[in-house]
Amino acid sequence: MVAGFSPADWTGSIRKTWTTLRGIQSEIASHLPSASDFIVPEDEAEQGGSSSKHGAADSNPGAPLRARDLFAPAAGSASTSSASSSGTLRRAPIHSSTAPISGAPGFDTTSTRKWNTGQWTLDEKEKRAIPVTLSNRRDETESVIEPFHASRLQALLPPRLQLGKRWSLLYSLDQHGISLQTLYHRVSSGLDPTKIKRSVSDTVTGNTDTDEAAEGWLRGASRETQQAMGTRSSRMHVGGGLSSISDAGLIIALKDEGDNVFGAFVNEKLRPQQHYYGSGECFLWKTTVGKGGEEGGVEQYKWTGRNDYMVLSESTFLSVGGGEGKFGLWVDGNLEKGVSSCCPAFDNEILCDGKARGEGRKEGEGRFECYGLEVWAVGID
Numbered sequence: 001m002v003a004g005f006s007p008a009d010w011t012g013s014i015r016k017t018w019t020t021l022r023g024i025q026s027e028i029a030s031h032l033p034s035a036s037d038f039i040v041p042e043d044e045a046e047q048g049g050s051s052s053k054h055g056a057a058d059s060n061p062g063a064p065l066r067a068r069d070l071f072a073p074a075a076g077s078a079s080t081s082s083a084s085s086s087g088t089l090r091r092a093p094i095h096s097s098t099a100p101i102s103g104a105p106g107f108d109t110t111s112t113r114k115w116n117t118g119q120w121t122l123d124e125k126e127k128r129a130i131p132v133t134l135s136n137r138r139d140e141t142e143s144v145i146e147p148f149h150a151s152r153l154q155a156l157l158p159p160r161l162q163l164g165k166r167w168s169l170l171y172s173l174d175q176h177g178i179s180l181q182t183l184y185h186r187v188s189s190g191l192d193p194t195k196i197k198r199s200v201s202d203t204v205t206g207n208t209d210t211d212e213a214a215e216g217w218l219r220g221a222s223r224e225t226q227q228a229m230g231t232r233s234s235r236m237h238v239g240g241g242l243s244s245i246s247d248a249g250l251i252i253a254l255k256d257e258g259d260n261v262f263g264a265f266v267n268e269k270l271r272p273q274q275h276y277y278g279s280g281e282c283f284l285w286k287t288t289v290g291k292g293g294e295e296g297g298v299e300q301y302k303w304t305g306r307n308d309y310m311v312l313s314e315s316t317f318l319s320v321g322g323g324e325g326k327f328g329l330w331v332d333g334n335l336e337k338g339v340s341s342c343c344p345a346f347d348n349e350i351l352c353d354g355k356a357r358g359e360g361r362k363e364g365e366g367r368f369e370c371y372g373l374e375v376w377a378v379g380i381d
Contacts, residue, residue, distance in 0.1 A: 150376075161248070266320060272314050337370065
């Protein structure tokens with residue numbers, strides 16, 4: 001037992017605490033609405049008396065508002081009533097001041113405006129073009145990819161590759177010769193970090209500890225800014241979204257005898273292999289011709305998820321998209337002739353017709369002669 005306290009003291013303390021608690025309970029109960037707040041007395045059941053009383057209450061905005069005032073009928077309005085033993089229960093029509101909130105502030109349920117519910121996406125044609133720099137192509141080389149194609153394809157790339165604003169030509173039919181083996185070799189060499197010696201931390205000073213810390217807060221800055229701060233060399237570097245040049249994507253572009261430009265994007269380096277490779281980031285694309293003087297565009301055919309037949313490249317052919325014995329894009333080993341068909345992997349239209357989406361055909365196949373072919377490394381800076 002605690003010294004200085006007797007049992008009588010404990011009993012008195014407990015009694016005081018219990019009395020306080022009972023007082024709080026009764027105080028809370030006094031603020032709750034009672035049944036009389038919702039029942040209209042019989043002497044007020046008449047329409048005239050009720051209207052005059054509540055009309056007076058409405059005219060005095062400073063009077064306290066009771067629950068019965070919210071449910072009482074307004075002057076001149078009809079109301080439904082139900083009889084009870086102590087009076088009549090009346091509910092007034094809900095008006096704007098007592099209507100429940102049905103949305104965020106300013107939200108109007110009767111509006112015909114289409115609100116963004118989280119499922120809205122930007123239309124492909126409304127995507128902005130992202131200008132890029134095309135490098136390593138000689139001036140005398142017959143071009144396939146023009147700045148028009150590159151800027152629109154850049155906006156269709158995976159977000160991690162949109163950070164780099166420079167494309168590097170790895171293979172050109174006109175510049176490097178007609179050979180599929182040369183294509184594979186140049187792609188392999190161009191994406192090999194040990195051969196090109198491109199690294200995010202490469203600098204003029206070679207102080208990698210300082211440079212890596214500096215790049216943390218300069219990431220995303222322009223090339224000129226990083227060079228001015230002394231944290232970037234004049235050599236080409238990987239874009240902010242890549243840790244190695246080997247992670248760069250590839251754009252394959254072809255031009256046929258009708259000057260139609262089309263191709264594919266693949267997320268792995270092209271190589272002779274007897275089974276399919278690549279992920280769902282791959283897609284097919286084609287350039288469309290505008291109507292009535294309108295500017296053309298670039299149509300994209302994404303992976304459908306129906307199979308995993310992305311890229312199949314052997315020593316005798318190169319193909320992107322497959323399934324059910326069809327190829328979305330196929331080029332022979334001599335890089336002379338090709339075929340385009342609707343394949344389950346991308347559900348694409350024939351690529352070599354230049355028609356807009358919905359106007360091209362999916363039946364049969366389209367054959368073409370390869371007048372130009374380029375492979376670009378994208379996503380690098």
